[in-house]
Amino acid sequence: MSSAVSQTLRREIVRRRTFGIISHPDAGKTTLTEKLLLFGGAIQMAGTVKARKALRYATSDWMALERERGISVTTSVMKFAYGGCEVNLLDTPGHQDFSEDTYRVLTAVDSALLVIDAAKGVEAQTRKLMEVCRMRGTPIMTFINKMDRAGLPPLTLMAEIEAVLGVECAPLTWPVGMGSFFKGAFDLRTGGLRLFSPARGGKIQEALVSIRDLDDPRLDAYLGNQAEDLRTDIELLREAGNLFSLERYLAGEQTPVFFGSAVNNFGVRELLDAFIVLAPPPGPRPAASRLVFPDEPEFSGVVFKIQANMDKAHRDRMAFVRICSGRFVRGMKLRHHRAGRDLSVTNATIFMAQDRTGVEEAFAGDIIGIPSHGAIKIGDTFSEKEPLAFTGIPSFAPEHFRRVQLKNPLKSKQLHKGLEQLAEEGAVQLFRPLESNEYILGAVGLLQFEVIISRLAEEYAVDAAYEPVPIETARWIFSSDTGELASFKDNYRRDLALDAEKTLAYLAPSPWKLEAAQERYPNIRFLTTREIGECARPESAMA
């Protein structure tokens, strides 16, 4: 590669910012996404994201299920340009029932934005998602939303984030009042004060007042008796608060905090401006054989999500590929390593905020969609030549189980195909017991089961139902101690199954039985997460 080409590659990579928003449902993720796109110039009108969501929901029956319940299960990617950067925003399904998919989206990002409702503080869903970020050391920026409503005091919110999420907070803006007394936000870095005026809809407002310092008498003119409160707060923060450290943020140890009100467009610009400066560009990613750097000339990428029903007329499925290194150009021949075949990719898609368009060129950090007719699985690696296998795309041990019951026995072939494909897509986990021909489904959230029944009916014309099954928890089994493994298999055969990747799993009837098994077989690893593709490793316990 010529040095001019490698320079272009590097220039393109350092201006990429790929991130996901994490929040508990209702904290304001959709609103903030929309406002980021509005400030980023990617959409002209507020309401577009919500309207598009509504339109998408109308495209299929199982999506009608989402609409009925007022939740969002579909992940999308939105790309826009801002301040010289190319921003890839990965939307994550917020409902806890879809957390496995949400978790995987977090493996494709370089940083995350945490949205917290000022009135509710840290909520359950946020905790789970933060665990994934912490596991990966993902840098997190925090936006405390809904300051226009009465909420918890800012110091309490930060203390809660620190205690519950285990990450230090460093405020970069500080609110003046809240609820009906919300007057604006003070910028701790510049000493500017942004005054708040409610501005719903698309109007980009915000009066910025540059004050000399906190003793500036104009502060009293603007804020009345709240000026004194602000002075006290800032003094306290400067004495006892955490100073922002870029290094600690990038290491995932500290989160810079912003206060605002997404629905009122307040605090969003500061957030976006800071984001493009502070958030990391694509970094190196671990593959089984080595670390892969984004500015390596050869293309490589990994599939982190498969989405069906993007276009119902074509019954297509889209494999979402995070580019890990190099440059993608239309028509490029890529090696699909697991399948052992080459693919000329002429019809990849890039997801612009406004639309999906054919992609001519994309760089490390970008997400492209490759149409799939079933051959591509989550965790698959594509590259130009080198047989890489990216690691770190996890499967999570399911928490709920059902046995599938087929209503029309003549459809057993279709059922088999449907369940295998849906499992490959990551919509559900499929287990086949060693001792029977049953299909056991495992899910992280209950709603997934309903989605599967609807999709089996709609896409595979299979009428199926569920039966309860006495399984409470599952663990993947790994061991290099062949003797112990053989004995374990003999003794626990009735509760053993193979998942869709033929990895051995123990489907435990109760937590105490699991505990007993663990005590009895100390050299066996009972894993709650499994890396997709891990069964290919030599120590795995293929049955």
Ligand code: G4P
């Ligand atoms: P989600 O994607 O995280 O689930 O949340 P979403 O953006 O849909 O927001 C949830 C609710 O919170 C919405 O109200 C939204 O308008 C409101 N909201 C978002 N940001 C703010 C804010 O800064 N201040 C206040 N007061 N409310 C905010 P809704 O009634 O459910 O929907 P809508 O009728 O307003 O669209």
